[in-house]
Amino acid sequence: MSNENVKIKFYGGEDIPLELHKVRVVQKLNLVPIERRLEALHEGGFNTFRLTTKDVFLDMLTDSGTNAMSDMQMSAMMHADDAYAGSQSFYRLQKAVEDVLKKKYLLPVHQGRAAENILSNAYVRKGNLIPMNYHFTTALAHITQYGGHIAELLYDEAYKIDSTHPFKGNMNVEKLDALIRETGTENIPFIRLEASTNLIGGQPFSIQNMREVRKVADKYGLRIVLDASLLGENAYLILQREPEFAGSSMGEVIAIMSDLADIIYFSARKLSSSRGGGICTNDLTVYRDLEALVPLFEGFLTYGGISVREIEAMAVGLYETLDETMICQSPRFIAYLVNSLTRKGVPMVTPPGVLGAHVDAMQICAHIPQTQYPAGSLAAAFYLASGVRGMERGSVSNQRDEQGNETYADMELLRLAVPRRVFTLSQIKYVEDRLVWLYENRDLIGGLRFVYEPRVLRFFMGGLEPTSDWPAKLIAKFKADFGDSL
Numbered sequence: 001m002s003n004e005n006v007k008i009k010f011y012g013g014e015d016i017p018l019e020l021h022k023v024r025v026v027q028k029l030n031l032v033p034i035e036r037r038l039e040a041l042h043e044g045g046f047n048t049f050r051l052t053t054k055d056v057f058l059d060m061l062t063d064s065g066t067n068a069m070s071d072m073q074m075s076a077m078m079h080a081d082d083a084y085a086g087s088q089s090f091y092r093l094q095k096a097v098e099d100v101l102k103k104k105y106l107l108p109v110h111q112g113r114a115a116e117n118i119l120s121n122a123y124v125r126k127g128n129l130i131p132m133n134y135h136f137t138t139a140l141a142h143i144t145q146y147g148g149h150i151a152e153l154l155y156d157e158a159y160k161i162d163s164t165h166p167f168k169g170n171m172n173v174e175k176l177d178a179l180i181r182e183t184g185t186e187n188i189p190f191i192r193l194e195a196s197t198n199l200i201g202g203q204p205f206s207i208q209n210m211r212e213v214r215k216v217a218d219k220y221g222l223r224i225v226l227d228a229s230l231l232g233e234n235a236y237l238i239l240q241r242e243p244e245f246a247g248s249s250m251g252e253v254i255a256i257m258s259d260l261a262d263i264i265y266f267s268a269r270k271l272s273s274s275r276g277g278g279i280c281t282n283d284l285t286v287y288r289d290l291e292a293l294v295p296l297f298e299g300f301l302t303y304g305g306i307s308v309r310e311i312e313a314m315a316v317g318l319y320e321t322l323d324e325t326m327i328c329q330s331p332r333f334i335a336y337l338v339n340s341l342t343r344k345g346v347p348m349v350t351p352p353g354v355l356g357a358h359v360d361a362m363q364i365c366a367h368i369p370q371t372q373y374p375a376g377s378l379a380a381a382f383y384l385a386s387g388v389r390g391m392e393r394g395s396v397s398n399q400r401d402e403q404g405n406e407t408y409a410d411m412e413l414l415r416l417a418v419p420r421r422v423f424t425l426s427q428i429k430y431v432e433d434r435l436v437w438l439y440e441n442r443d444l445i446g447g448l449r450f451v452y453e454p455r456v457l458r459f460f461m462g463g464l465e466p467t468s469d470w471p472a473k474l475i476a477k478f479k480a481d482f483g484d485s486l
């Protein structure tokens with residue numbers, strides 16, 4: 001389906017992201033009073049990961065495993081073939097991977113980070129360097145776990161919050177070439193490219209850039225590993241933003257991207273709106289290198305730790321990634337939200353990316369030093385003001401260096417994820433409304449400090465507390481402005 005098919009204009013001229021699906025199963029939501037929201041924050045260590053969904057109104061923590069499944073996915077789950085070995089569900093998934101990602105060898109894994117573990121176990125050795133456009137938390141944690149280091153090679157524009165650059169996820173190929181010469185190919189197991197670069201605001205790379213990275217990889221005989229968790233969204237933005245592909249289909253663009261990579265891995269919690277994950281390749285040597293690790297860490301080679309029902313949903317979900325109407329809804333809602341907030345002066349990452357709207361906590365909380373985690377503070381304050389759960393993507397999500405020192409993030413972002421086909425436009429408008437209110441009252445937001453800090457991936461279960469009584473002051477202002485409204 002070409003992108004021309006999903007352009008629907010309103011007579012009144014308003015730019016409305018019209019839903020191209022209907023809702024047939026619903027889940028009731030609760031919006032608990034602001035006093036309860038404060039209690040919930042205290043119980044959860046001011047960490048939105050530790051809130052329970054009973055206390056959450058709109059769950060914008062992530063799009064991982066929270067996308068709405070289609071009727072076709074749900075029905076496919078009913079004809080799953082339960083078998084430890086040789087399940088037909090696996091062969092249906094293998095066919096889907098071959099049809100959509102054009103790779104014939106598939107290793108199923110229980111989710112994206114399991115693929116990162118297996119790839120790092122097989123290829124990363126102590127002292128190795130992995131060049132990448134940008135890290136993802138779990139990818140970095142696995143690489144460092146096996147003694148490797150990373151080099152992030154984005155262009156400077158990527159770090160600009162307010163930009164019009166269509167492809168902020170592009171890898172700096174000049175730096176890549178220089179780095180490989182300096183480091184030596186023997187110390188570089190692969191180049192990692194992440195589609196729709198998550199931590200810089202869901203920003204895509206272009207096919208032109210990927211072709212250039214391929215050229216450098218070929219020059220030095222290095223493999224490209226593509227993190228395809230957000231491949232569909234990257235492909236959608238290529239259709240929108242890269243003139244060469246203006247008339248192409250999702251399938252054509254995805255096939256070109258896949259062809260430029262030697263190894264593809266993905267979180268199916270994102271890529272196919274299901275659960276699970278996978279690693280795929282056309283290279284039998286790679287397959288053999290990884291094959292033994294799947295039964296070791298995940299499960300037998302035809303289920304990889306995933307339920308067969310989810311494998312069926314994954315197969316259908318992969319085919320649906322080719323349908324632009326399936327992929328476009330989330331990026332269009334995000335663009336709507338980002339554009340509305342930008343017009344009202346709220347500093348947002350632009351151009352609008354995918355997976356969520358990203359709010360610049362460094363500007364909103366300019367009065368909070370990075371040592372007191374401005375993005376974590378904003379995430380807590382926004383939950384308090386709205387019952388909406390976002391995710392801190394800043395220094396709390398960073399890991400300490402080998403000496404145990406804090407490393408401060410390049411960007412301090414509050415991510416408000418927009419899972420596929422889950423929210424309605426009035427809910428998005430509610431998010432906009434409460435965020436504008438919080439922005440206008442931003443001086444009331446204060447900092448946080450750690451009271452419990454896990455050694456690995458501390459952002460998941462870490463506990464923090466406010467550095468002053470700022471939450472009480474924010475509640476008082478909320479009451480003054482909203483009266484008895486939730």
Ligand SMILES: Cc1ncc(COP(=O)(O)O)c(C=O)c1O
Nearest residue numbers: 064111112113136198229267269
């Ligand atoms: C780009 C990217 N890579 C890898 C992962 C890890 O996948 P999972 O959460 O399924 O382990 C994620 C998850 O959010 C992701 O966004």
